[in-house]
Structures are given as structure tokens and as C-alpha cells.
Amino acid sequence: MTTEIKTYQQWRSTRLALLWMNLAAEPLISLYTLIPFILRKDLGATLFQISLFVTLRPVLSVFSFYWSAYLKEGRGKLVANLVSASVLAYLPFLFFPWVSSFWYLLFASGVYQLFSRAAIPSLIEVLKRNIPKAAREHAFSLFFILSFVESGILGLFFGHVLDAHVVSWNTLFFFAALIGLSSILLFSRQKVPELQEETKPKTGSIFHPWRESFQLMRNRADFAHFQGAFMIGGSALMLMAPALSTYYVDVLNLTYSNITTARFIFMAIGVAGSSLLWKKGLSHVSLLKLTRWVLFGFGLFPIALLLAQVHLWLLYLAFFFYGIAQAGSHLIWNLSGTFFAADQNSSPYTRVNILMLGLRGAVMPLAGGLLCDFVGPVPILVLGTLLCFYGMYYLYQTQSKRVKLSID
Numbered sequence: 001m002t003t004e005i006k007t008y009q010q011w012r013s014t015r016l017a018l019l020w021m022n023l024a025a026e027p028l029i030s031l032y033t034l035i036p037f038i039l040r041k042d043l044g045a046t047l048f049q050i051s052l053f054v055t056l057r058p059v060l061s062v063f064s065f066y067w068s069a070y071l072k073e074g075r076g077k078l079v080a081n082l083v084s085a086s087v088l089a090y091l092p093f094l095f096f097p098w099v100s101s102f103w104y105l106l107f108a109s110g111v112y113q114l115f116s117r118a119a120i121p122s123l124i125e126v127l128k129r130n131i132p133k134a135a136r137e138h139a140f141s142l143f144f145i146l147s148f149v150e151s152g153i154l155g156l157f158f159g160h161v162l163d164a165h166v167v168s169w170n171t172l173f174f175f176a177a178l179i180g181l182s183s184i185l186l187f188s189r190q191k192v193p194e195l196q197e198e199t200k201p202k203t204g205s206i207f208h209p210w211r212e213s214f215q216l217m218r219n220r221a222d223f224a225h226f227q228g229a230f231m232i233g234g235s236a237l238m239l240m241a242p243a244l245s246t247y248y249v250d251v252l253n254l255t256y257s258n259i260t261t262a263r264f265i266f267m268a269i270g271v272a273g274s275s276l277l278w279k280k281g282l283s284h285v286s287l288l289k290l291t292r293w294v295l296f297g298f299g300l301f302p303i304a305l306l307l308a309q310v311h312l313w314l315l316y317l318a319f320f321f322y323g324i325a326q327a328g329s330h331l332i333w334n335l336s337g338t339f340f341a342a343d344q345n346s347s348p349y350t351r352v353n354i355l356m357l358g359l360r361g362a363v364m365p366l367a368g369g370l371l372c373d374f375v376g377p378v379p380i381l382v383l384g385t386l387l388c389f390y391g392m393y394y395l396y397q398t399q400s401k402r403v404k405l406s407i408d
Contacts, residue, residue, distance in 0.1 A: 155264020270323020297325025
């Protein structure tokens with residue numbers, strides 16, 4: 001009985017820490033999504049500079065991959081890795097009030113992307129060990145909705161103060177980083193039960209984690225197909241990313257209020273309205289089938305954006321579609337490791353997610369920026385749509401082949 005009480009208390013403590021981490025991280029996440037718009041509108045950044053910024057997130061995931069590949073996963077080490085990575089992620093933003101050049105913003109964003117991604121495998125494994133499967137899925141969906149409700153309120157606030165020049169974006173980043181750092185206190189007190197066989201720190205050449213990851217995909221065809229679909233869909237979004245800022249500012253002539261209303265209100269409605277449905281879908285539909293619907297939602301996003309030239313309300317519809325797809329993508333991407341791992345350690349699967357994100361990010365944003373320079377943003381959005389729909393077709397084909405093989 002005493003053990004059950006301790007387990008329940010541990011579960012509640014971890015769930016509370018996860019809730020506060022989500023809520024405290026949202027101010028900086030909300031501001032971070034505005035950086036490409038800030039670069040173009042306030043700093044007059046070139047398309048190459050915007051492409052460079054967009055490339056940071058996925059490319060630095062490769063270095064995050066090494067952080068998590070060589071971390072120690074024994075008792076207490078998971079929490080230590082999570083806390084140290086989180087502190088390093090927020091730290092550079094504390095200097096924003098005094099340094100506001102493009103290159104320091106690029107540096108701070110790079111550090112944030114590097115260590116926020118590096119913390120993910122440890123976070124997912126802590127949640128897996130401390131929270132039961134059903135409760136874990138429910139918590140992810142519920143807290144994701146709460147975060148987006150918060151982002152809706154913050155979006156209206158940020159849009160107003162930035163358009164009215166009440167507070168500079170530098171100052172907003174500073175206070176958002178302080179709030180984010182406060183969430184680390186709760187997670188630093190978490191206790192994690194040991195597995196029967198703890199993973200030992202990796203040794204060997206720098207290529208060992210790569211070989212380990214690709215071997216995992218060779219052994220698990222379903223996991224490889226999942227990664228293939230996310231690679232196609234993710235490549236489409238990264239290809240479009242540099243073109244989006246140009247399209248918003250130069251074609252649609254959006255204000256901060258327009259983009260924050262679209263991003264933080266209508267996208268949040270899409271997320272909040274669909275998150276519990278995605279969570280329910282995980283219990284009744286395969287992960288690969290759900291991924292097809294995610295790609296469909298992302299494919300609708302650029303179509304509605306292109307039609308927004310006719311009427312601005314279609315911009316809000318586009319972000320509503322994106323919110324629905326993002327809710328499914330967030331849930332599937334973060335929990336896929338626990339689904340494929342079953343009772344095993346989920347960290348190797350999560351590391352593959354991060355590695356594949358880095359590989360596509362090394363090419364697609366820069367390619368999108370170069371193509372946009374030659375043909376403009378509109379053809380890039382069309383190409384992004386086609387790639388998303390091809391990702392759906394790819395998954396349909398791979399699933400059909402697997403069904404035929406099982407029948408034979």
C-alpha cells in the first residue's frame with residue numbers, strides 16, 4: 001500500500017512539473033515563432049539570413065542527437081540531463097536587452113534549438129517511467145491544449161504591444177526566458193525509478209550513434225516507414241519556411257496583429273479543438289494512418305494561404321488547418337518513441353526522430369530560400385503542397401505492401 005501511495009504521489013508530482021514546464025515555456029515559444037517575421041519587418045533581414053535562421057532548428061538537432069546519444073541514463077542522470085539542457089537553452093535570451101544584432105539573435109536561437117531538442121529524449125523517458133501510458137497520453141493532449149490557450153492570450157498581447165511600440169521585442173524575450181527558467185525547479189526534484197537494465201553511456205566512434213539509429217530502422221520496417229513519411233512532410237514544411245516570411249510581408253502585407261491573430265488565435269483553436277480527437281485516435285487507429293491525416297492537414301495549409309490573396313479570412317482558415325495538423329504532429333512525434341519501443345527504452349527511437357529532423361533541415365530551408373530567390377514564394381508553396389500529398393501516397397503504398405506480404 002505504501003508503495004502504491006508513493007507511486008501515485010510520484011505520478012502527480014511529475015504531471016504537475018510537466019504542466020508548469022509547458023505553461024512556463026509558452027511565452028518564449030510564442031515569441032520565437034515570430035522571429036522570422038521580426039527579421040523581415042524590423043531588422044530588414046535578407047532571404048538568405050531568414051533561410052539561415054530557419055536552418056538552425058533542424059540542423060542543430062544533429063548536435064542535440066549527440067548530446068542525447070552519449071548521455072547517462074541511470075538513476076538521477078535523466079533529470080540532470082534535462083535540467084542542464086534546459087538552463088543552457090534559456091540563458092542567451094537574458095542578454096537580449098543589451099544585444100539586438102541579427103548575429104546575436106541567430107546565436108541565441110541556435111543555442112535554444114540545440115539544447116531544447118537535446119532535452120527531449122530525457123524528458124520523454126522520465127514521463128514514460130513516472131506516468132502510466134493512458135495518463136501520459138491524456139496529459140500530453142490536455143497540457144498541449146492549455147499551452148495553446150495560453151499562446152492565444154499571449155498572441156493578442158504581443159501583437160498589440162509590438163504594433164503600438166509599447167515594449168520592444170528584446171525586452172519581451174528577456175522576461176519570457178526568466179519565466180521559462182522557473183519551470184526547471186519543479187523538474188529538478190523529480191525521482192525516476194530504475195529499469196532492470198539501465199542503458200550504459202555509449203562508447204566508440206562518432207559514427208556509432210548513426211549506425212545504431214539506421215540499424216534500428218532496418219530492423220523495424222514500420223518505424224522506417226513512419227520516419228520516411230515524416231521526412232517527406234517535414235521537408236515540405238522546411239522548404240516553405242523561408243518563403244512564408246516573404247509571402248506574409250511582401251505579398252499579403254500583414255501586420256503584427258494579423259500574424260499573431262492567425263498564429264495564436266486561429267491556430268490555437270485548431271489545436272484545442274482537435275487535440276483530444278488525436279489522442280482518442282491513438283487508441284483506435286494505427287500511428288501510420290494518423291500520420292497520413294497529419295500530412296493532409298499540412299497540405300491544406302499552403303493552399304488556403306495562396307487563396308488568402310483573395311480575402312484575409314482565408315489566412316485565418318490556413319492557420320486553423322495548420323493547428324489541427326500540428327496538434328496531431330506534436331502528439332505523434334513526441335510519443336512515437338514510446339509506441340514503437342513498447343516496454344523497452346524509448347530514447348533510441350526518440351533520438352532517430354531528432355536525427356532525421358536534422359538531416360532534412362541541413363538541406364531543405366536553404367534550398368527553399370534559393371528557389372524563392374529565383375521563382376518567388378508562390379511556386380514554393382505549391383511545391384510544399386505537392387510534397388505533403390506525396391507523403392500521404394507514400395504511406396498508403398507502404399501500408400498496402402505490408403498487408404499483401406502478411407496475406408501471402
